[in-house]
Amino acid sequence: MTTTIERPSAAAPTEPATSRRWELLGLITLLIGTGVAYIWGLGASGWANSFYSAAIQAGSVSWKAFFFGSSDAANSITVDKPPMSLWLMSLSVRVFGLNTWAMLVPQALLGVASVALLRAVVVRRFGAAAGLLAGLVLALTPVAALMFRFNNxxxxxxxxxxxxxxxxxxxxxxxxxxxxxxxxxxxxxxxxxxxxxxxxxxxxxxxxxxxxxxxxxxxxxxxxxxxxxxxxxxxxxxxxxxxxWPASSRPWVGGSQNNSILELTLGYNGLGRLSGNETGSVTPGGGGGGGSMWG
Missing domain, CATH: 1.10.220 (Annexin V; domain 1)
Structure with a gap:
């Protein structure tokens, strides 16, 4: 006599596990969609803001220009901002060569990271659906799409x-x-x-x-x-x-009147932004009352 033992059927996936899979699928879709949207046709931006493009090129061939954010490899003058935003793009250009894609793809990836991080912020308090919605809103905001496809x-x-x-x-x-x-x-x-x-x-x-x-x-x-x-x-x-750093062996601090990073911080990039008196330019010694056009 043969006894047949029926194996219990596999348990259906629990609701939390199914929910987590859908959340993961939604996140992956959001991030891939954001990446495609920001990278698609990126070459149309050309050199974007040529003011920063020059500094990115300089930083890709000179470590001194890289550190100071110089506008040229000869280190005559810096851009009117600290250089951290230039570092990632300069490293990319150093590795992949000078071209629009090498310069701007890192910016697009910063956009994808921003969407992912905003989603993570919201999901902890308000749940997965709210997190995905927040990330989607950021990804589709026109000014964000422009910002993450540019080199500012x-x-x-x-x-x-x-x-x-x-x-x-x-x-x-x-x-x-x-x-x-x-x-x-x-x-x-x-x-x-x-x-x-x-x-x-x-x-x-x-x-x-x-x-x-x-x-x-x-x-x-x-x-x-x-x-x-x-x-x-x-x-x-x-x-x-x-x-x-001895002023004679470093570039002029662009945007400052006295070759001082502290003056740039408190003046052109500080109180000048509030008062509208953005005295400073991209040439040593500064200009008149008009501010730089570079933001």
Whole structure:
């Protein structure tokens, strides 16, 4: 007599597992779609902003120009911003040669990373659907599509600002000092991208943690001072090197009147942006009252 043992049928996938698969599929579709949209026809942008293109080319052939953000390989003058936004593009051009794609594909990838990170920020609080929607809105925003297909500093600046928000919200969840330090680091890197413009996110970030952070009030205040220290260190190292480097052996600080990175920070790229008196130009010694056209 033969006994037949029926094996139980495989259990149907649980609802959470199915949901996670759909979430992953949605994320992959969003990121691939964003990448295709930002890279498709990228060559139409040509050299984009030729002011920064010249500095990218210079940085791809001269490490000194790379470090200072010089407009030319002879290191006569820098662009009117810190060079962090140029570094990734210069490295790409150094590896793949000077062409539009080598220069602008890194910018498009920064856009994909920004969409992914914004989705990660939103999904932790509001769920997968809201996260995908937030990423989609960013990806389809016309100014974002332009920004991530161009070589201006704003592409990296946006990514770093989103990263600072992401790190701060992790700090609000856990109360751990390391997340405050990471927040400060991202803000500092944003300063090395477009100087004081990154400071727009600092007051709301600090206020958020001061109100919603888990530790006691005194601890929260100390943690915010630690974040400030991380911001100063992550931005200040480059400024100090430039400021104390002998002026005779480094390029002129573009946009400044007195060949000073501190003057550029507080003047043309600082109070000048608020008052409209953007005295500064891309030529040594500056110009008249008209500001530079490069933003």
């Amino acid at each position: 500093p704003d592409a990296l600046l946006v990514l770093l600002m989103i990263a600072a928000v992401w790190a701060m919200l992790r700090g609000v969840e856990s109360g751990k000092t390391k997340w405050l330090l990471i927040t400060g680091m991202f803000v500092g890197f944003g300063f090395l991208t477009k100087q004081l413009q990154v400071m727009l996110v600092v007051p709301p970030l600090a206020l958020t943690y001061l109100i919603a952070g888990p530790p006691k009030l005194g601890t929260r205040v100390l943690q915010l001072f630690a974040a400030l220290g991380a911001m100063i260190v992550s931005a200040g190292w480059w400024l100090l090197i430039v400021e104390f």
